[in-house]
Amino acid sequence: MTRDRTLELLSRAAAVLDREFGHLPGFESERATASDASSLQAVLDETARRLGDNYPYFHPLYAGQMLKPPHPVARAAYALAMTINPNNHARDGGRASSEMEIEAVREIAGMFGWTEYLGHLTSGGTMANLEALWVASQTQGTATHRRIVGSEQAHYTHNRISSVLKLQYSSVQADACGRMRLDSLEDELRKGDVGTVVVTLGTTAIGAVDPLPEILKLREKYDFRVHVDAAYGGYFKLIEDVLDEPAQAAYKAIAQADSIVIDPHKHGLQPYGCGCVLFRDPAVGLFYKHDSPYTYFSSKDLHLGEISLECSRAGAAAVALWATQKLLPLQPDGEFADALAKSRRAALDLDRRLRTDSRFEALAGCVPELDIVVWKMKAESTQGSSALAQSVFSACARRNLHLALVQLPQFWFGSAGSSRELGTCLRSVLMKPEHEVWLDRIWDELCGACSEMENG
Template identity: 55%
Template sequence: MTFETKSLQVFQEALTQLNASFNYLPKLDQSVDLTAIRPVMLEVAKRMENNYPYHHPMYAGQMLKPPTEIARLAYMLSLWLNPNNHDLDGGKASSAMEKEAVAELAGIFGWTTHLGHLCSGGTMANLEGLWIARNLHPTKKIVASAQAHYAHARISGVLRIPFLSIECDSRARMDINVLQRLLQEEEIGTVVVSMGTTATGSVDPLPQILELQAQYGFRIHADAAYGGYFSLTDNLDPETRAAFDCLNKVDSLVIDPHKHGLQPYGCGCILFKDPSVGRFYKHDSPYTYFSSDELHLGEISLECSRAGASAVALWATQKLLPLIRGGTFASSLSKSREAALALFDKLKSDRRFIVAFRPQLDIVFWAVKSGSASESSRLAREIFKRSNEQNLHLALASMPRKLFAATEGEIINWDQDYVVCLRSALMKPEHLDWVDHIWHSLDAVTTDALSAARATPLQHIHDATLDA
């Protein structure tokens, strides 16, 4: 597989048009030393060869999805100006494009009135969401599930907010009974709801959490950094669909265009249902915000300088691929979900593997059937290593015993409270056409790994584990 390069013809045409728009300015000599640049760029290309093939369907490990062609082109085009979306002086056109693009993101969840902006990623977006929560409930705790992204606990520490982790059920979702007990015992100001956990893609039971909100009056912050775009798909299970259909009722949410939104890294988004929380952002600056009476994005964000290129790329992508159900973008995302279900079915029917539960989004994880949790973990690591050598790139994840409650008899000896699993994020629509190829490679390396394990005396395995 080679990189797509035909679109560079369109880029050159667009750059020529942009350049011509500034012909009214005095001529500026911009000499470029191509002789000096060339060897450095070729060295950059050489260094970049030491990478995983993230763009290829055989990379099915971590949450890495290449930006679409239009995003690459628009981002690159904007760099000839390098706009800064902190204020209109630095990013006049790109600020307007950001507002339009963010409004379209809010529209996914049915919000016509909102406050929101782009930021550097999900971590910063979640920080802003919890910062507002702290301002509204300065003495109350924040809670999230044990499978929520670790950023929430760290952010709470940075903001000096008391944080509690809530146990998960056997499907890696927030345990609603534990939540209710905590609400009775603690002063809870905000519940973080994960709409697609990073380890398993599990979706917290938002409908039931909303029922508790009506009783206890806490805020709901939805971390939809990974899963938010699945609101547009047409092939979710009914229970998962019901959770996504409730997202219009939360107080704030995060969505990451640089995950499923086909954008380069550095593009997250925070959205608030109630625009009045903008009062907490209010500040004065002696040298910005004077070019227009219109709201500057820097007045509703914690970050100062922000890449206008991110807004330009997102705007262009959503112009080409509108965020509508049944559209091209939504259909491609549905293929990722379909690919995950196809791989899950193959794993479930293979006696060498253990699958804990059906995936809710497009993430699949599985354990290797073995006599003990430690041996299963060792075999998973071996398969991971051998797969990488055969250009099938998977991921590893440590999963608690509780997730395998429905398959308790599959691992006879739980000599540790967790098992290391193999995991795939089938984020690319192309994965659907490559499931058979992925399975063929996984089948082959698993056969080799298990054959090697049978040929190795158990005592040797035990000693090697102790040495490690």
């Protein structure tokens, strides 16, 4: 859909919204009037020019970091809601948008197989993970078994969050596919002080999926909470049947977790920021209990502010998510799921090409589990490979192909030498469905950049 068409549809929807409040007496707004149009246009033009100083995140040739353009309906619904600017902290601040948040979160929980749960949207995955680990600490009270552990490939914010909560955090070694090592985890569990294990379904470095079923078996023996950080990979639950083992098994077991985090502003086609936290036991809502002198007396129904550490939250984020899921339901056989399948096929295609080209080295023991591909440049040393990766990264950018760089253990690629030595590698997040049909062009530009380097 073209931008002009989206704006036309938004204008029509705005007129519908105006009619909803047409019974109110008119008044003179202090907002910009027609006489200010020239000044407003000048500021917007300058804003547009400033925004041009960005990578083209919306384009298929941007295949670097986790940046996916919001769906047009999400952008339009967000803009429409901003004419009211609702606040989903309390129902009298966001009456309709609070209902829309409840409905949208219910569909996300249903995707994971939960009908009994507690959950809400957040300003992003970091805040969602903070809430999940805070609740975990509250369930354990003053017990000494409160240490948090996660894979060394888990998101770095878990360490920070634990520090904020004044809890100890320990990293568990990852295997050559970036997954948490069960033997290393059990070494930590034997110490007897672990209260929560963070299980990542979709690491931000390579999209690795931790072995959740086996970790759940360890929970039976050692009694700890399982928090699933699926901020990046959560939506792949919809296409679990086409994933390879053990990723498929991990997604099938996700309903047994104690808490789940997912980021709609990643694969969920939403603007920043929109995260979501879910708890399997609704009774954890008691930990949020507090008194407010003014926000909780307009309704007997549950206030989202009563189950959230955040206070003011953008109701527009809930409206955009609700509208997107209304257009693209979270169904395994739907259009939304099909887009995820295209991204995964693109990743497998790129990985296959890398493995057949002598200039590159792909991961030695595993193919991409989701839609992230990493590879190193072949060279005689880690230093040489790292320098070459930097050069190819820059050469690709000059050809308008934008990749990313990542530091990874070299033994993941079967390299000899120190198993823990880190080297600079290339990384591509193929999270746009268009990447599947653009893979030939992406490959041509990558190979062209390499040839450019070879020819000096």
